[in-house]
Amino acid sequence: MHSNISEVSELPAAPPPFTLRLHHWVTTVDHKRLGVLYVLYALVFLVVGGIEASIMRLQLIRPHNDFVSPQVFNRMFTMHGTTMIFFMAMPMLFGFANYLVPLMVGARDMAFPRLNAFSFWMTALGGLLLYFSFLGGNGLYGAGGAPDVGWFAYAPLTAKTFSVGHSTDFWILSLLVSGIGSIGFAINTIATILCMRCPGMTMGKMPLFAWMNLVMAGLVILAVSPLSAAQIMLLIDRYLGGHFFDTQAGGSAVIWMHFFWVFGHPEVYVLVLPAFGFASEIIPVFSRKAIFGYSVMVMATVAIGFISMSVWAHHMFTVGMSPGANTFFVISTMAIAVPTGIKIFNWLATMWGGKIHLAAPMLFCIAFLFQFLIAGLTGITLAAAPFDWQLGNSYYVVAHFHYVIVGGIVFTIFGAFYYWFPKVTGKMYHETLAKLHFWLFLIGFHLTFDFMHVPGLLGMPRRIYTYEPGRGWDLWNLIVTIGVFFQAAGILAFVANLVWSWLRGKVAGNDPWDAWTLEWSTSSPPPVYNYAVVPTVLSRRPLWDLKHPEDPDWRYE
Amino acid sequence: MGALSVSPHESNIDWRLPARGRVGMYCLICAESAIFTIFVVAYLFYIGKSLTGPKPKDVLHPPIFFTVCLLSSSLTVHTAVRSLFRGNLAAFARWWILTILLGGTFLFGTLQEWRRLIFDDGLTVSTNLFGTTYYSLVGLHAFHVTMGLVALSTVVVFYFAGRLRREHAERLEVLSMYWHFVDAVWIVVFTVVYAVGV
Numbered sequence: 001m002h003s004n005i006s007e008v009s010e011l012p013a014a015p016p017p018f019t020l021r022l023h024h025w026v027t028t029v030d031h032k033r034l035g036v037l038y039v040l041y042a043l044v045f046l047v048v049g050g051i052e053a054s055i056m057r058l059q060l061i062r063p064h065n066d067f068v069s070p071q072v073f074n075r076m077f078t079m080h081g082t083t084m085i086f087f088m089a090m091p092m093l094f095g096f097a098n099y100l101v102p103l104m105v106g107a108r109d110m111a112f113p114r115l116n117a118f119s120f121w122m123t124a125l126g127g128l129l130l131y132f133s134f135l136g137g138n139g140l141y142g143a144g145g146a147p148d149v150g151w152f153a154y155a156p157l158t159a160k161t162f163s164v165g166h167s168t169d170f171w172i173l174s175l176l177v178s179g180i181g182s183i184g185f186a187i188n189t190i191a192t193i194l195c196m197r198c199p200g201m202t203m204g205k206m207p208l209f210a211w212m213n214l215v216m217a218g219l220v221i222l223a224v225s226p227l228s229a230a231q232i233m234l235l236i237d238r239y240l241g242g243h244f245f246d247t248q249a250g251g252s253a254v255i256w257m258h259f260f261w262v263f264g265h266p267e268v269y270v271l272v273l274p275a276f277g278f279a280s281e282i283i284p285v286f287s288r289k290a291i292f293g294y295s296v297m298v299m300a301t302v303a304i305g306f307i308s309m310s311v312w313a314h315h316m317f318t319v320g321m322s323p324g325a326n327t328f329f330v331i332s333t334m335a336i337a338v339p340t341g342i343k344i345f346n347w348l349a350t351m352w353g354g355k356i357h358l359a360a361p362m363l364f365c366i367a368f369l370f371q372f373l374i375a376g377l378t379g380i381t382l383a384a385a386p387f388d389w390q391l392g393n394s395y396y397v398v399a400h401f402h403y404v405i406v407g408g409i410v411f412t413i414f415g416a417f418y419y420w421f422p423k424v425t426g427k428m429y430h431e432t433l434a435k436l437h438f439w440l441f442l443i444g445f446h447l448t449f450d451f452m453h454v455p456g457l458l459g460m461p462r463r464i465y466t467y468e469p470g471r472g473w474d475l476w477n478l479i480v481t482i483g484v485f486f487q488a489a490g491i492l493a494f495v496a497n498l499v500w501s502w503l504r505g506k507v508a509g510n511d512p513w514d515a516w517t518l519e520w521s522t523s524s525p526p527p528v529y530n531y532a533v534v535p536t537v538l539s540r541r542p543l544w545d546l547k548h549p550e551d552p553d554w555r556y557e
Numbered sequence: 558m559g560a561l562s563v564s565p566h567e568s569n570i571d572w573r574l575p576a577r578g579r580v581g582m583y584c585l586i587c588a589e590s591a592i593f594t595i596f597v598v599a600y601l602f603y604i605g606k607s608l609t610g611p612k613p614k615d616v617l618h619p620p621i622f623f624t625v626c627l628l629s630s631s632l633t634v635h636t637a638v639r640s641l642f643r644g645n646l647a648a649f650a651r652w653w654i655l656t657i658l659l660g661g662t663f664l665f666g667t668l669q670e671w672r673r674l675i676f677d678d679g680l681t682v683s684t685n686l687f688g689t690t691y692y693s694l695v696g697l698h699a700f701h702v703t704m705g706l707v708a709l710s711t712v713v714v715f716y717f718a719g720r721l722r723r724e725h726a727e728r729l730e731v732l733s734m735y736w737h738f739v740d741a742v743w744i745v746v747f748t749v750v751y752a753v754g755v
Contacts, residue, residue, distance in 0.1 A: 233599065
């Protein structure tokens with residue numbers, strides 16, 4: 001009898017049954033669990049969007065290829081763009097912000113935990129609606145009818161006449177629904193950062209990641225709302241017979257372009273500002289130096305936020321605008337390179353003279369610095385309206401914005417994954433596998449997107465499903481597609497690393513990087529309540545102060 | 558883990574932050590303003606571009622009385638919240654219900670106007686650009702009034718259930734900010750539709 005009791009008490013506590021754990025995840029309002037849900041959801045769509053891109057590249061590997069039909073090709077580029085922006089990049093960055101911002105500002109949770117859960121599930125529903133279109137897009141006519149109007153869905157392609165069936169409606173509804181989720185997240189983030197900071201953390205002492213997410217959330221509020229408004233108008237056109245974008249009744253197709261890009265360009269900064277936030281946290285820690293020019297970084301971030309609201313029509317140079325409008329948007333677009341350039345110099349100055357530790361997170365950030373610089377330079381070439389008249393809607397544009405989004409944003413996202421993986425799971429990732437991921441993805445990225453500029457310069461338009469041989473495009477398209485295989489192999493190494501490290505990784509400890517922001521002071525993974533005692537901070541690097549009481553930062557800041 | 562007391566003077570920090578409810582509502586108002594801005598821009602852009610009638614100046618009559626109702630409901634909701642801050646629940650309920658009645662009257666006015674436009678003047682969303690933009694903009698505002706009325710009425714239900722207390726005043730103040738916003742938007746919509754557009 002006694003032995004029985006002791007045996008029972010020695011057994012490890014049985015994990016709760018699967019249904020109960022699932023129930024906890026589905027009903028959670030904890031910012032960390034929701035953050036993980038956002039990121040896992042985004043990872044699924046990263047793979048889905050990647051498969052769509054691969055299908056396009058396989059179709060374009062040689063001239064006159066018939067791997068997929070033109071209809072399927074149109075659906076692929078529409079779904080790839082929509083998926084990667086709205087259901088990969090945004091949820092991914094929102095997930096990191098959700099997980100990290102409350103920890104970094106020393107809060108118990110987000111300001112509105114239930115709104116947080118609501119926002120996530122709206123985003124999730126949006127993705128499901130979009131992908132349901134594969135089944136329901138053509139209604140009873142048959143399956144396989146995903147939207148094929150392009151991710152910016154120019155009028156009049158979206159009119160009932162040219163978009164029969166329901167595929168475009170699923171596209172509209174999915175963006176409307178996920179837009180509500182995004183706005184809810186943005187409201188929550190701003191309220192958390194402004195109202196939940198721990199004692200002593202003035203705005204000037206916040207981690208830069210929190211600052212950049214604050215500006216990002218402001219941009220979401222000002223940019224995603226116009227998109228929602230435009231989607232409502234499109235629904236009115238399609239369902240109530242309205243004429244907003246109906247040129248037959250005096251409506252304007254160009255005003256849709258304006259409404260879309262009023263969202264579309266700030267959206268780029270919605271994505272890139274959190275990426276800047278990752279770089280601003282990772283580069284100092286792996287250079288063993290405090291960030292160079294903290295206040296200038298903050299000012300540059302706010303400046304980017306403001307200027308990004310006034311550059312949208314550089315997407316419309318080829319549409320034909322007045323010389324005054326062209327000049328304005330050329331100048332404003334070039335002006336935004338100034339605060340962005342300031343940031344690049346600040347990161348370089350942070351590394352300068354530092355003791356650089358080339359672990360995977362830092363490798364990804366260094367690649368980001370080079371690639372984002374090149375993306376910015378091709379951006380300036382496209383900002384010049386006459387140059388854009390030549391190259392607008394060519395593969396040069398596709399190469400440019402993939403340089404921004406993959407070379408800039410996705411690289412820092414990978415860096416962020418490796419940097420915070422030990423905090424979130426409590427396990428250390430596999431460094432060799434991570435370096436393999438880095439090199440495979442780096443080679444694949446450059447094969448694909450460096451060489452993609454060339455067919456663009458040679459006049460290859462985007463969104464064509466095939467092309468004639470003998471125009472000088474063949475070799476470049478072959479190289480571009482070969483790069484995709486390297487990228488796919490890199491992603492495979494990445495996912496394998498996440499799964500393997502989560503199951504078998506070494507215990508990481510609370511602070512494996514000897515870092516300086518608050519999240520590294522709590523356990524890995526953090527407890528539900530984050531901090532047993534509300535922390536008090538006096539400087540931008542509270543953990544430095546704790547580790548070096550003889551020489552704390554607050555003496556100098 | 559454990560206590561993270563990074564500062565030797567932590568107890569000296571005087572720490573006050575803005576209330577999260579107010580900040581959240583200000584953000585929501587910014588988002589809603591952005592949505593309304595797009596609809597207002599579309600309305601202004603399409604003034605006079607309809608290819609067929611009816612034209613705004615033939616069918617629109619400024620709803621002065623209903624506008625006065627809606628704008629004065631801002632005063633009554635403010636008075637209601639002030640009463641609750643002072644702990645006067647009866648006065649709160651009086652002013653709060655009056656707010657709902659005024660908002661309801663405004664909505665009734667919109668309904669009447671739409672009825673007349675649809676059945677007497679033959680103007681619908683699909684008639685012309687004026688119809689499309691008019692019903693969208695005014696309808697978007699009416700939708701916000703309706704949402705506001707639903708929220709205000711929920712509070713009345715709590716009041717009659719005896720669940721409303723003085724400490725809820727700050728929350729209701731946040732709700733009243735939304736109502737003020739709905740009123741302020743009407744000033745813009747009224748100006749655009751009934752003054753600039755005709």
